[in-house]
Every structure is written in C-alpha cells, then in structure tokens.
Amino acid sequence: MTSTSTKPHDLQSLDTMTGGAFTAPTSGERAQRIRDWLAGNPAPEQMQEVFKELSGRDKGAARLLREKLDELKRARGQEAIAAEWAQKAEALLAQPKLNIADALAWQRDAAKAGAPLSREPLASFKARLAERVKGIEDLQHRAQVHREAAVLLAQRFEVLSTKGWRDAQAAEEALRADVTHWQQQAAEITADGNWTSLDAKFAPQLESSKAQLLVVSDAFHQALGQTVAAAEDAAAPLPPVPVWADELRVARGGAPEAAPPAPQKPPAPKVDPEKRAAAQAAVEAALAKLEQETAEGHGKGSAGAAAALRAVLKEHGKMVDAPLEARVHAALVAAGELEGWQRWSADKVREDLVAKAESLLKRPEGQALGGRKMQETLRSLREQWKQADQGGVPNHALWKRFDEACNEAHKVVEAWLDKVRADAAEHRAQRLALIEEVKAWAEAQAGNTDLKAYNRALHQFADRWRDAGHVGEKVFVELQPQWNAAFGVARAPFEVAQKASIERRQAMIAEATELGAAPMLRIDAVKALQQRWQAEAQTVPLDRRQEQKLWDTFRAPIDEAFNRKTADREKAAAAMSEHDRYVLDASKALEAANATGDAQKIRAAVARLEGALRGEAPPPAPPAQKTAAADGPSVGATEAVAPGQAAAEFGESAEQVPASGDAEASPPSAAAEAAAPTPDLVAPADGADASARTDAAEAEAEAEAEAPPAPAAPPKPAPKPVIAVRGDDRPGNKKAEAAPMGRGNSRFGGDRRDSRSGPPGRAGDRAGPGAGRFGDRPPREERGPRLGDTAFRAQRDALERAEQALRKLAAQAHGEALTQVLGAWEQRDASKLPSVQELGRAVTPAVRGQWSQALTSGPSAKADDAAEALLRLEMAAEVPTPAEQLDARRALQLKLLTRRGDPAPAQTWGQDAGTVLAAAHDAALARRLQNALKALLRK
Template sequence: MTSTSSKPHDLQSLDTLTGGAFTAPTSGERAQRIRDWLAANPSPEQMQDVFKELSGRDKGAARLLREKLDELKRAKGQEAIAVEWTHKAEALLAQPKLNIADALAWQRDAAKAGAPLSREPLAGLKARLAERVKGIEDLQHRAQVHREAAVLLAQRFEVLSTKSWRDAQGVEEALRADVAHWQQQAAEIAADPNWSSLDARFAPQLESSKAQLLVVSDAFNGALALAVAAAADAAAPLPPVPVWADELRVARGGTPEAAPAAPAKPAAPKVDPEKRAAAQDAVQAALAKLEQETAEGHGKASAGAAAALRAVLKEHGKLVEAPLEARVHAALVAAGELEGWQRWSADKVREDLVAKAEGLLKRPEGQALGGRKMQETLRALREQWKQADQGGVPNHALWKRFDEACNEAHKVVEAWLEKVRADAAEHRALRTALIEEVKAWAAEHAQASDLKAHNRALHQFADRWRDAGHVGEKVFAELQGQWNEAFGAARAPFEAAQKASVERRQAMIAEAAELGAAPMLRIDAVKALQQRWQHEAQSVPLDRRHEQKLWDAFRAPIDEAFNRKTVEREKAASAMSEHDRHVLNASKALDAANSTGDAQKIRAAVAQLEAALRGEAPPPAPQPAAPAAGADGPAVGATEVVAPGQAAAEFGESAEQAPGPEDAEALPVAERTDAPASDSLVAPADGADPSARSDAEAEAPAAPPKPAPKPVIAVRGDDRPGNKKAEAVPAGRGKFGDRRDSRGPGGPGGRPNDRPGRPGGDRGAPAGGGRFGDRPPRFEDRGPRLGDAAFRAQRDALERADFALRKLASQAHGEALTQVLGAWEKRDAAQLPSVQELGRAVTPAVRSSWSQALGSAPAAQSTDAAEALLRLEMAAEVPTPADQIEARRALQLKLLTRRGDPTPEQTWGQDAGKVLAASHDPASARRLQNALKALLRK
C-alpha cells in the first residue's frame, strides 16, 4: 500500500510544482504550463523528475523539457570548450605577427565546435581579434592609399614639366613640403605595431614607391635649378626638360625645336550588320526564355535561364544595343529575387518531404533501409522541414502527414536500438568474462618458463578482446581501463624477460665488438658467441623490428672483421709470385688449346702445365709441331706427354688418376702413345696386300725409330723389389665365367692393365714399378706451393682438358666404328679406318686381316661366321639375341672342353675378320656393332 500511495503523491507534487501540467486537459495547455514553469528556471533535478513522468504521457510537452535539459548539458560542455578556445585566442593575440586568416579561422572553428562566442570571455576575445583584424586591414588600406599618393605626386611633377618653368618655380616649395609630408606618413605606417602582420608584398611596394618619388623629386628640382640659372645667364646650359628649354631658347631670341608629329589614331573597324543582327537575336532569345521562367515562378529553371543569358551576353555583349542591354539587366535582377524567395515554394518543399517520409517504408525488400540509415534519414528530413517552416507559413495538414510517416518509420529505428542494446549487454558480459579469464591465467602463469607459448597466449587474448563486439563509448572506456590493468599484469613477466634478454644481447653486442676489434679473429669464440645469440633469440621472442636492429648491431663488427680478413687475404693473393704467373700462363695456354679441339695441342699444353707445376722454367719460344709418326707408332716427341689427371694427382685433388680401361676413351686415336711398340712393327699377314697399311704409316717421314717402351709382363708371386720374379704367365684362357678384370694382372688376353710408362697395377705408383707401399712420398716431387688463384686456375684447366680429350676420343671412336660398318656394307677396304683411328686394341695385323676379308668376295652366312659373332659377344660381354641364346650356351660348353684353345678375348680380332668376310645383313651388323663398341675401348 505504501508504494501505491506514494505514486499519486509524487504526481500530485509534480503537478503542483509545474502549475497543473499533469492535470491539464489538452496537450497544448500542458505544453504552455511547462513553458511557464521553465521560465522560472527550475533546478535540473526537478526538470529530470518531471521529464521522466511526463515523457510517457505527452511526448510533445516532454520535448520542451528534453530540449531544456539538452541545452543545460551543452552549456556544461561549452564551459570546457570555452576554456580551450580562450587559450587559443590569447595565443593568437600574443603573436607579434597575426595572420588574418588564422583569426577568422578561430572564429569559424570555435563556432563549429560549439563554443559560446556570445558569452564572456570568448565575446571579449572575439571583439579584440576583430579589432586587431580591423587594424591590420586599415593599415593595409593606408599603405595602398599612400602608394597611390606617391604615384599622384610623381604625376604632379610630370604635369609641371609640361608647363612654364616659372609655374613650376612658384609651386616648388609646396611640392617639397608635400614630399616631406609623404615621407613622414610612410614612416608612421612602417612604425605601426600591426605593420609586421601585413602581407609580405606591402613593404617592398611602399619602399619602391618611396624610391621612385624621391628620384622624380630630385630630378625635377635639379632641372628647375638649371632653368633658373639659364634664365639668368645666356651662356648657361639649358635644362633637360623640352618645354622649359624651348621657352628659354625663345627668350634668348631663338626658335623652338619642331616636335614630331603625333601618329594618327586608327579608326575603329566597322561591325558587320549581319553579326550585329545575329548577336541581337541570340540575346533576345535567351532574354525571352528567362522572362518566361521568371513569370511562371520556376526558381530552378529561372536560375538556369539566367546562367544561359549571362553566357550569351558575355559572348555578344559588345554588339548589343543599349535598350536591349537594359532589359537584360532588369531580367537578371528579377530572376535573382525569385531565386532567393522561398515563401512561394515552401508548400512544394513540404509535399516533397511528405512523399519521402511516406516512401521510407514502401521500399522494395532488397532496398529497405537499416536502423542507422533510417535514423539518419529521419533526422535529415526533420531538419529540412524546419528550414521550410522558416521560409513560409506553417501547413498543419502536411505536418500531420509528415509526422505520422516519420513516427511509423521510427519503429524500425526503435527495433534496431533494442537490438543494439541487447548486443551491447552481451558484448559487455563477454568482455567482463574475458577480463576475469586473463586475471586467472596471469596468476597461474606468473612463473612461466616457455616464453614463446606465453607470448602466443597473450596475442590470442588480445585478438579475442579485439573481436569481442561493439559496446557504447562509456562502457568501453570503463572496460578498457580494467582490461589494460589485467592485461598489463599478465604481460609483466614477459616484459621483464624481454628486458633481461635485451640487456644480455647488448652485452653480447659489446663482446662481438671486442672480438671484431681484436687483431687476430678467434673463429671459435665467434662461433660460441653466435650460438649463444641463437639460443637467446630462440628462448625469448622480441618485436621483429627491435630484434632485427639488435641482430644487425651484433653482426656488424663480426662481418667487418671477416671482411677485413678477406681483404687481407685478397691482398696477399694479389701479390702473385713468379711461379704462380708461370702456372697461370700455362693454364691460359691450356684453355686456348682446349678451344681449338686439337688433341695434340691439348696434350702438349698439359705437358707444359705439368712442367710449370714442377717449377721448371717455361720454354723460351714455342717450337713448330713435330711431324706425325706413322699410323702404327707413337708421335715423335710425345712419349713423355702426361695424362690430363696427373697434375691433379700430385696435389691430392683426385683419388683416381691412373688411367684404367675407361681412360682409353679420353685419348684421341691419333694421339695415343700407349700402344706397344711391337704392334707397330708387325708386318702384314701372309698373303696380305702391303698397301693395306694405314695411310699415315705410308706417309711417315724417314726417321730413326724410337726404342719401344718395355712392355709390362704380368708375373706370378711376390713382385716386390729384390725378390726373384717368376716366369711370365702364359697367355692362356682363363676359367669360363671369370670376370675380365680378375684374370691376372695382365687382363684378358694377357694385355697389360696400364700403358707403358705408367704405373703397372698400383695407381699412383712411380714408373719404376713396385708395390703401393714401396713408393717414396709423392710430395717430394711437388713443385713450389701455389697461391689460391693459380691453384684454382690449373685445376680447372686440367679438368677442362681431360673433358675435351674424352670428348674427342669418344667422337673418334664412334666415327671409326661407323666407318668399319660402312666398309663392310659396301665391301670397300679403302673405307676401313687406319690403325691409329681404330685405336690401340687393333694391331696392324688385325687390320690387314680385316682388309683382306673385305677385299675378297662375300661368302654366305656360314657356321664359322655365326660362331665368330658369338665369340665376339662373349669377349665383349654383351648380351646375345634371344634366338641365339642356345647356340651361345652350346659354344660355352664346347670351350670348356677345350682348355688349351685361345679364349674369345684373345681371338676377337680374327673373329671379327670372319664376320667381315661373310655377307652383310642388318641383324649381324647390329650385333657386330655392339660387340666392337666394347672391344675397341679395351
């Protein structure tokens, strides 16, 4: 009962307080009583209580209270704004040089900010600024007027120079006084306090006017003095003024000088009547359009017609007659009055606003306005209605329609506001929960050791706070303080660790600077320091930019030390010795030989480079190439040529430098020097044509033959020096199935593993033979130590030479095999390659037998030819076609029963001759090609 009885009592007390505003019968009376009560200046608390009770009963009367309360709020906020703009105005007034634009901008910006310019102290400051601006403008005007006065004084001097000198003499004193007075006023203008606030152009203009006036005054006074002297003394010179000089000349009895005739003024050009008529018609048409729009009262149309008339008048104004021009000006004045008159069009504007308000809810579904957009649109429409009411008589009927449409559209705004409030409450609860979660997490992880995970969790919390949704400005300001406090407490351990890490990194930077400044760079200390830095960087993350700056500072002294060491090394390397120059020159010569593609030149250049590496002096001059030896013997002077890999072997650059079976490809057939000398002296087989010898052998010059190198003979047992060597291994056939490289030291067929003059079995061993462990140290024969540039140059040159020789050998091998097959197909022994082209695997005797086979009539495919092909494939260890597998197995069994017969590896040359003696067919040619491809490389 107490609560129910208190409410009528409150309403009754409020009704008594407001003079019966709650019990008034109509809304108009309630509004009038509220106005009367507000005129008595009630307290804000009372107005707030009345507004709370009245807003639910009468919105029209409550609007007066809301406006009054809003005005009080604005007045309270304007006090702070007034203080701010007061300081700005005082700062402007304290400036010795005041910019007029700044003063005007202060007044404009203060009005935009809502500052109370009509109340003190802003009203007094506004007046002072206006007075200061007026003083500056007056001073500018005075300066301009004074400058014009100087021009007028100068014109007076000029006018007096066209009259009698006696008239000028009469006003001379007055002119002097005027000039002095002008100078005094100019000094007063320059001494004004506002002179520094004037634009920069006024001071130079005034100074130039003063200088010009003084020059004219001095010239006039000087000329007048000369005229007075010339009048008193006939011998005195005449003044420089022409009028005065003529007057004095006439007074002396002479005649005045004839003045040049003035040029005739050109007559004005006549205007074409057709152009004048066209201009009159254009102006009359535009004028008629403007008068019609003005008479009908079309404001917008009259403005466009007026603009069109001005454009036509600007183009044809010089050709328009005076009466028509007067009509044009009168019509433009009338159009301007109509454009500024709003009473006539007030109802039309209201009708447009009503239509817009009613159309807000009639939009299509896809074009419907949202809550905020609807709110802004309604505010704009109501502001436009207020402006329309200011220009015309109120229209209550239109206002009722407009207000109803706006209230109906405002329901969308109210629904949107309710949703915004609900979302704001939800977002506030979410943010509050997040703050509590951060506080709990901070207490739990106060002593965290994994700083990366700690930092990652902090970033996740920050992202969740950022995405927590929108809340009001007041609520956000309240929650933001709590969030900053909780987040700062959670981030404090991480920031402390970062600070300690930065200090440690600064210490490491100082240590790096000390290491870099040391005369001897300690690589181990640098590596340990870098590992410490990496461990620190991986343990404590920092801001990316800050960490990059610290890393750059840490790396700079170490990089500088390494660069200094590199420069010193380059300086040492640049001081090249004589030995290095010889090696570099020999390397360049070898590169030049490689580019020629001539194997002879390449091998000779390799020999020169090897000699340079051993420290031997280079030859004084290149000698012409020695004539080539016979096709079946080595080239003269080429017995000592070193293989391309030997120099690298001496310096430990390669583990396999001794030539093996594969190295035969690297040597061109024409350049091979490792064939046994006995092969080159074997005569052709019985019955062979002596012309079957190679062309190179026939064209060889007569020269004493070089002694053939002693062939290496494979022996059994211990072959160390001092031991008795056993007999040579008979050239017998090994056990079937044994690998080619496991049949004794001589290899298949008793052929030595290596070339004469090369190590026999132990790679890298001296030429004198012996086991691997019995050779002397290889570093004893090495030449002087090379610099880095020379060492790299000789190594690269030798590698390129080895590659070039291999390439040439491969090309020569392929061409020779193609020629053999072509000679078989055409049965032409002349196309058979020479012994040198075929390589060391083919002796002159074998080539002679092949030539005989090709020169004889082809025999049909026989059993001997088929068996020879099988033996060739067994010797070359290449696969046999599937249809011949059984025949190959039968032949293998047959060979096992004949242990005393030579092996296929020993008789492959005769077997190839048997195949060549038979007729040619593509299948046999392919099988022969596959076999010879492998056998010619051995």
C-alpha cells in the first residue's frame, strides 16, 4: 500500500525536477526537456531514478539518459585506470635505476588499457618519463663521446712522440690541461643522477678509457722529463722514445741508431679459388640468416643463427676476406646484445602478466569485473603469455604463479556461465510461452474489426519477443522459425485488410487524378473524396512511410488543380482593363490629396474617383493647368469654396457653406456643383448631410422645371436605395440578392403600387420606358463597369482614408473654432469671434450675430440668467453638470416640465450661449461652456 501511494507523488516530483518531461504531450518535447535538464548536470542518482521511470514510457527520451549514464560510467572507469597507471608511473620515477624499456612499456600498456594519456595526471607523468628517458639517452651518448675523446687524446700523445722533443715540450702544458678537463667531465658524467640507469657496460668502458689515458699521459710526461734531463746532461740516459733518443744522439755528435731489419713473413700458401668462393658463399648464407633474425627481433632464432654462423666460421674462417669478416663480427655482436635483451624483456613481460592475473581478485568491490569481462581478460592474459614465451627462454616459476592466479580468477567465470545457462533456459521457456500465447490470441481474434487495436497488439507481441531475454545461438535458431510461423498466422488477417485498403486508396488516387484533370474543379467532390480518404486512414492503419507516400500521391493532382485555378485567377486579376486603370489612377490621386491635408482637394479627388467609378473618362487637362489638375480641383472650384470649409463634417456639400460670416449662403456656382460629390453614389454621413442633399435635389428639380423639356432624352430615374447585404466583397464573387420589400411598407414610397405617377390601373404608366417587370419599379441604376480586385480594393481604401482625413480635419477645425470663441469671450473682443464657416453648420449667421453683439455690449447679463442659460446648455448637450449644480439642474428640469409651450433647450442653445457670453468671464463657467459647446457644435 505504501509503494502504490507514494508512486504518483514520486512521478510528480520527478516531472517537476525534469521540467515536465513526464507530462509532455509528444516524444519530441519529452526528449527536448530531458536535454534541457541534462544540461544542468544533475546528480547520477537522480538520472538513474528518472531513467528507471522513463524507460518504460518513452525509450527515445530514455536513450538520452542511458547515454549520459554510460558516459559517466566510462569517465569513472577512466579515472580508476588513470589512478592505477599514475601509481605505476610514480613507482617508475621513484626508482633510482630506470630502465628505458620499462618507461616505453608503461606508455604502450597504458594506451592499450584505455588510460587517458592526454589528460592529467597521466599527461604530466608521460612528459616526465619522456624527459627522464631523454636524459638517460643523452647521458649514454655523452659517455660514448667521452670514450672517443679519451682515444683522441691518447692519439695526440702518440703523434707527439713521433715528432721532436722540443715540439712535445711546447705542447705538454696544453695536453696536461686537456687531460685534467677530461677527468673533470668524466667525474660529472658519473655523478649524474641517471648514471645508475645506464647499461652496466658503460661504467667499465669509461673506467678503462680513463685508466688507459692516464697511463699514456704519465708515460709521455715521464719520457719527456727524461729527454729534457738527457739534453742538459750528456751523461744522462737517453729516453725510451726512439725519435727523441736519435735527436739527442745527433746533438751529442753521434749517429742515429739504425733500425733493425723487419722480419720477412713466409709467403701464404695459395688457396684454390673454388674453395675460397664456396667458403665465401657459406659464410654469406649464414650471415644473411643471422641478420634477418636479428632485424625481426627473434631471440631464439637469432641465437640459433649465431651458433650456425660460428660453426661455419670455424671451418671456413681462414678463407674469408676482410670486409666479410667485419660484417660477420658486427652481426655476432648485435645478436649477442639482442639475446640478452630478449631474455630480460620476456621476464619483465611475464612479471607484469603475473601481477595483472593476481590483481584480478584483489579489486575493490565496486570495481570487480563481471563474468564476461573476466573471461575476456583471462583469455587476453594467456595470449600475451604465449607471445612472451615465443620471444625468450621459458620461466617455469613465473608460469606456475600465473597459472594459479588465472585458475583462481576463472571461478568467477564459471559462476557467471552457470547463471547464463539458467537464464537461457528461463528465457527459452518464456519465448515458448509467448509463441503459444500468440497462437491462442490469433484464434480468439477471428472476427475482430478494430484494426487499430489489432495492430497495436501485434506491435506489443513483437516488442515482448524482442525483450524476452538472451538465448544462445543454437536455441535462437530453433525458436525463431516457430515464432515467425505463429506471428505470420496472427498477422495474416491484418495484412489482408491492409492490402484491400491499399487497393481502395489506389482507386481514390485515380479519382483524384480525374478530378484534378477536369477543366472545372468540383470542390464538393474533392471534399467528399478527402473525407473518404480520412475515414479509410482512420479505419486501416498502414506503415507510416507507405501511408505518407500514398497520401502525397493522392493530394498531388488536387493541389495541382488548385494551383492552376489560383494561377488563372491571378492571371485574370493581372489583366487590368482601361476602366480599372482610370479608377486606379483616381484612387492614387485621392491618396495624394489625403496626404496634403486639404479638405477642398480631398473632396475634389473624391468627385473624380466617383466619376471614374461611373465609367466617365477623365477630361484632358489644359496645358496651362496640368499641374493644378494633378494637385487638386480646378481654379473655379477653389474660388467657389470658402477657406473655412474644413469645419464641415465629411459628406457636407458645397451648397451649405455661406460665402461670408454674416451674410446668408449664396447659390453655388457651376464649378462648385461640378466639384461636389454626386449624392447618388456617396452615402450620407449623417442626417444633416441627408437634408442638404434633399435641398440640392429640390433646387435641381426646380431648375429642370423652368428649362424647356428635352423630348429626345428619357427622364432620369429615381436613385435606387442602397440596401446593405452581408457576404464576400471580392470581385468575381456572386453577391446575395436582397430580399424584396413588402408592398405595404410605407417607409419606401417608391416601391408601393400607389406611388406611381398615374392612378392605379393605367396600362400606359406600366408600359413606359424603364418600367419594371410589372410596371411598379424603376429601371436599375447604371453603376458603371465591373472592377477588378486591385482597382476595387484601391478605390475602397482611398475612400475610407478620405473619410477619415475629412473627419480629422473637421475635428481640428472644430477645436480651433471653440478655442477662439472662449478667447473672444475672455477678451470681450467680437473681432476674434470665428466666422460662420469656421463654426460649422450648427451655428447660423443670426446666432453668430447675437454672440458678437453680446461680446460688444460688455458684461450686461445677470449672474442668475447666465447660470440658468449654462444649465440649459448642458441639458441640450447632454453633458454632466458639476456636483454643486445638480440641485439647480433638477429644479430647472421641473420648471421646464410646467412650461410645455416653451421651446426646449436643444432649440434655444444658441441664444443661451449668447446669454452666457453676455455675462462676465469666469474660468469655471468657461470650462462648463466649453464642454457644452464641444458637443453642440458637432450636431
């Protein structure tokens, strides 16, 4: 109970520790979170615990942990090996007599054992051993050179003994100094710390060279002293040196002693040339064999070849010439050295093998070798022993120790082999039981239609067979055919279903190819085919690669058809008509006008764009006015519109703006009418614009009534009301038709049957030109040619930006006008009051005149009247009143309720503002007046 209750808590803690690796939705995310967690170098115990829990859930993510744990294990093993070989290196360096072969063998054996020689501390030990070996070799070379120097000094003594004694006397001091210096150097060589590490032959050689040099030096100096004494005293005996004795005899007046005649050697007997050639050939054959064995390093072979060469020399040595004799001597010397070296080297290798075999069972408990590793190590040690026996004389004592250590270590191998046999028998039984389970499961799943669960169970059986444990080669060969047969029988229904599914998918691929090749792509058929494919894929699972390949083949013709359709659409959109170019140029001109920030230019550009939308070609600009036509409206339009027109809202026509601040609005000029936007194509921005367009329409109707009728032109139909519909506004898309309006709806008089020009029932009215299907509707308005996608979007965006720019300009102008009103009130200066155009359409010239008169007359209104007028202004503007004036506002509201005949505050706000302006200026009143007028001037 305790383990089951703590396991969820352990998983939760492990998931928190690993950053959510256990709760990640996909294997890739789990692996990435495990990598991020391992980057922080967690403890090995934590990694082992996470690996134990994760190995059964996600083997891909657990592989990262296993590799990290193996790396740490190898690192610990290398640390142990490094410590072991570091101890051996320290022992070698601590020896007073270091053998070069031992130092070289340490590096070679450490590399074979896998020790990290490139890392500390082995790198420093390697460098120290190399330096020690180099020192020994240098000392050996110095000793040999010093021997040669002793020979050269002795030769100098001999050469001087052949010259005159006076020359010898002159060089005596230099020779004495050289001998002394040679003795000092010899003492330094013998005092070097590496002298004991040299081969034993160098010490006697150097001593013999020293003794010989001293003997020659003493004899030379003694003979020279005797010669000097004989030269000074004629009775003194002559020196033993013949040259000097002859020189002294001549100096005493005698004759030199005649040299005794050289004894004549008896002539050597003549040798038969054939015998000499046979002797030469026999010696050369034995010499070649010896040189080959010596070069290959075979100790036993070189010893036998040397013995054979000595035997040949005993028989044919007298008939061998001098060069061949020198070669024979050098080869025998090399073979003798190699024989001693191989014997010594073989014993050192055997001692190392014995030490390794005895240390196998002396390892710490944590570093003990397993059965397989122990078996491989013992096999390697015995092979190395065989190789050592091939290069030297056998050593039976060391062999006995080595064999006993190996036999003792082999007990671990025997125990491991017994365990392996027991595990193999158990694994064999498990595999046989699994085969029987697969057979029983296959019989039970005869009518199963859930192919996904069927495939999942097959995968689970395959994983269990793969993880069933190790068996021997012979057992595996026996069981594998049985497993293949049982698993094949169980998998046969699934493979049949997969084959049928592949055939169905191939048929759907053929259908997709036909659909893609059709001239008109049927979207409904493509969707239905894709749904069939998805249903098939969810019903019968396939191999991932095969399923992906089939899916790519299936979707290729459909994707190609869609790409072809897209290309055709883009090609059609790219082919821009002349009408689209007119609209696009007008849209660019409107964008340029929007950038200028001039309301007049923006309205003129809007008018040109609307004309282009109706299909009207732009008139050619005169040469003198090309620049003006490109930048904005014509000169006539500029003169007809006042500068303060920026205060008007978007959609306000030029007819509403008066020519001056105090006079009434003048009738519009022809240029202004041409520049004003057509009310049939632009929707009104608010109610004021609608009323303005109504007035303009009435004025136009009166002008047409006064003019003589034109019989040739048909009457202009009434504009069709704009009906908002929802849908896609892309070019080429069929817009939904608006629902027909009811005939009894009084809101649209044009659609009612009784709104026609004649009384109902007259056939002449219905049959007139432009009548609808039943004579009750006017003909459809001509809206111009259809636009392409590029031109449509360009004109739409340009109109939207123009509306925003005009509203922004109107807001700016409105704020400036309100500031000027408050400044004129504060300074009591009527000349600073804005004009009617700047105040906007909400302020009439009469109201502005009243405000100007109130400012001119000075503070004449009473405070109570101004306060009541300010409350009426706030009520008309529907803005909040300060808290201290709420009671007064409620009282005024009750008062207005009793006066039903009086005009409302919304109708008299102009006069109320004049009353406030007639009072004295106050900062609090000015703030309240500003808030009220800000809302009222916009209405």
